[in-house]
Amino acid sequence: MSTASIDTTGDGAAAVSIASPVAIARELLPTLAERAERFDETDSFVAENYALLKEAGLVEAGVPAELGGGGADVAELAEMLRVMAHACGSTALAFSMHTHQVAIPAWRWRHQQVAAVEPLLKRVATERLILLSSGGSDWIGGSGKAVKADGGYRVTARKVFTSGAEAGDILMTGAVYEDEYGVQSVIHFGAPMKSSEVRVVNTWRTLGMRGTGSQDVVLEELFIPDAGVAFTRKAGEWHPVFQIIATIAFPLIYAAYLGVAESARDIAIDLAKRKEPRPYTLDLAGRMDTSLRAAQLAHRWMLETVAKNAPSAESVNEVMIGRSLVAEHAIRTVELALELSGGAGFYRRNGLERRFRDIQGARFHPLQTGPQARYAGAIALGQPVTQIY
Numbered sequence: 001m002s003t004a005s006i007d008t009t010g011d012g013a014a015a016v017s018i019a020s021p022v023a024i025a026r027e028l029l030p031t032l033a034e035r036a037e038r039f040d041e042t043d044s045f046v047a048e049n050y051a052l053l054k055e056a057g058l059v060e061a062g063v064p065a066e067l068g069g070g071g072a073d074v075a076e077l078a079e080m081l082r083v084m085a086h087a088c089g090s091t092a093l094a095f096s097m098h099t100h101q102v103a104i105p106a107w108r109w110r111h112q113q114v115a116a117v118e119p120l121l122k123r124v125a126t127e128r129l130i131l132l133s134s135g136g137s138d139w140i141g142g143s144g145k146a147v148k149a150d151g152g153y154r155v156t157a158r159k160v161f162t163s164g165a166e167a168g169d170i171l172m173t174g175a176v177y178e179d180e181y182g183v184q185s186v187i188h189f190g191a192p193m194k195s196s197e198v199r200v201v202n203t204w205r206t207l208g209m210r211g212t213g214s215q216d217v218v219l220e221e222l223f224i225p226d227a228g229v230a231f232t233r234k235a236g237e238w239h240p241v242f243q244i245i246a247t248i249a250f251p252l253i254y255a256a257y258l259g260v261a262e263s264a265r266d267i268a269i270d271l272a273k274r275k276e277p278r279p280y281t282l283d284l285a286g287r288m289d290t291s292l293r294a295a296q297l298a299h300r301w302m303l304e305t306v307a308k309n310a311p312s313a314e315s316v317n318e319v320m321i322g323r324s325l326v327a328e329h330a331i332r333t334v335e336l337a338l339e340l341s342g343g344a345g346f347y348r349r350n351g352l353e354r355r356f357r358d359i360q361g362a363r364f365h366p367l368q369t370g371p372q373a374r375y376a377g378a379i380a381l382g383q384p385v386t387q388i389y
Contacts, residue, residue, distance in 0.1 A: 020074070021072050021080040022379070028052060032087035036211070037089060040354050043205060045213030046318045049091045050167045058095075060125040062102040064109060067118060068125035074248055074306045075101055078255035078299075085259025086266075089358040090211030092256035093161040099381050100249035103173050107248055120170075120190070122126035132193070134217070134358035135249070136161030137202050139366050140242060140389035142186035142188040144175035144219065144236045151299040152225040153177065155185060158201075158218050165200045168193045175219075176235050179356035184235035190222045197222040200388045208357030235387050238313065247311040250319050250365070251302040254326045257362040258299050261330035264355040272351075281340060288336035291329045298325035317379045327362035334359045 005370050019027070032049055038296055039046050051061060063069020072080070078098050105117035118370050121295035124130050137143050137160040144157020162171065178184045191198055195281035201216040241272045265288055272281055285355040293342065302322035305315050338345045345352040367375060374389045 003039075021058055021070060021076060022083055024056050024058060025080045025083040028056065029083070029087040031076055032084065032091055032374040036088040036090070037348075037351070039088070039211035043210050044165055045164070046088065046091045047167060047210040047213075049088065050095070050164065053091075053095060053126055054128050056131075057132065059098065060102075062099060062106050063121045063125045067109070067121045069102075069106075069121065073124070074107070074251060075303050077103060078252050078303060081252060081255040082259040082262070085256045086263040088211065089132045089256060089260040089355065090209050092259055093253070093358075093361065094212040094214070094268070095162045095211055096253045096256050097133040097135075098131050098168075099189065099247065100245075100252045102131050102166060102362065103243055104248050104330070107244065107309075127169075130167050131190075132162050132164060132171040132172035132173075132217070133249075134159035134162055134285060135245075136214070136365070138174050138186075140236060140238060142174055142176045142184075144173075144223070145186050146175035146177040148177070152291060154221055154223045155219050155224055157192075157370040158216055160203070161214045162200075162217045163212045163214040165217055167191075171198070171217055173219075177232075178195050185232050187224070187232050188230045188234050188241075189228050191217075191219060191222060191224075195222060207360055208354075209361045238316075240311070242312065243316050244311040247315045247319050248306060250323050251299065251306055252294060253321055253365060254299060254330075254362070256300065257330050257359060258295055258326060260355050260359050261292055261295055261333040264337040264352055264359070265289065267350060267352045267355070268341045271341040271350065274344075276341070277322065284336055284340040288333055288340055291333040291336060295329035295333060296328045298322045298329065302326070314379065314386050317376055317385075320372045321376055324366070324369060324372050329372075330362055331359050 007313055018381045031052065035048060048128040057070065061072045061080065065071035079101065081092045081096050089337050105121055108114040109117050109121060144155060146153040146155045157175050159171065159173055171193055174188040174189055176186055197220050199218050201218055203216045204214050231241055269289065272285060299322065302319050304320040338352055338356050341352055344350055375385050377386045378388055
């Protein structure tokens with residue numbers, strides 16, 4: 001695919017060229033890197049970077065070209081995010097949430113001929129809408145309360161970990177509806193962020209990924225018309241749409257963490273080369289690169305699973321095994337990078353300390369270690385996984 005890129009180094013007149021999203025991300029690296037420390041130290045959302053990504057055409061990169069977008073596939077989008085994370089992990093992680101919310105309907109349009117997603121994709125392309133994900137607070141169990149009303153539902157909910165909340169246009173989320181018999185289902189819908197019934201609560205004071213602006217979003221009696229419900233599923237059980245979501249989203253999200261680990265490794269190598277090498281430093285460097293390669297290979301496996309275009313319980317298993325391996329080895333890579341760098345790595349000015357904090361976020365996305373192991377074990381032993389999440 002190709003899209004417009006911009007020259008941000010000139011006198012203000014944007015020079016437009018045609019480039020891949022990966023090439024555009026590389027062009028933007030110096031600007032993203034220069035701003036990263038400021039966003040981190042002030043707990044500020046990377047709003048300026050979002051404006052830059054929007055101007056560069058990356059918001060619509062994953063929309064099919066036939067619908068006005070860039071036509072990038074999941075592998076290309078993941079590479080874009082991985083590259084971006086070398087400069088600013090917060091920008092890459094926050095933007096991965098928008099990116100996967102575009103990639104999922106794009107996949108459904110392309111491979112399942114789901115026409116219902118077309119209007120949204122066209123709007124992303126033409127209006128450059130930012131989509132938000134509430135997956136961190138919803139997942140399979142769902143959250144919030146939907147009450148039946150005339151012609152639709154009234155929804156009250158608090159959605160945590162909503163990355164990029166202040167820049168978002170539509171929150172892709174859900175709420176739990178309980179019928180008269182006590183049966184719970186989850187309705188899925190897009191919540192307009194500019195509605196008077198939607199507000200952002202500033203809660204994001206964290207160890208790492210401080211610039212993602214992953215605030216709480218509160219819905220207060222928000223009306224969702226029946227026509228606005230994308231689909232309904234049983235609460236607490238895997239659904240085919242969630243198999244698509246899990247298969248496609250996590251290779252994109254974990255591309256950001258892989259990029260953080262790679263950049264930490266590069267910083268550590270640069271710092272270590274300033275000293276005379278010793279056997280112990282050779283050992284640390286070798287272990288660090290071995291861990292990094294394991295993370296890279298696991299992420300490649302995730303992308304190979306996506307490329308089969310067959311979301312299922314089995315594809316979820318393969319992606320989540322990859323997710324656990326990327327997290328484990330990316331975290332270990334950065335730990336070894338800090339050790340290899342010596343005292344120099346302890347100084348904020350070298351950037352390794354921020355990456356050490358940022359990489360910790362890899363622990364917290366689903367499926368976390370316990371559920372992932374149970375899911376993989378159930379698949380291996382031929383047991384049901386419907387309620388393992």
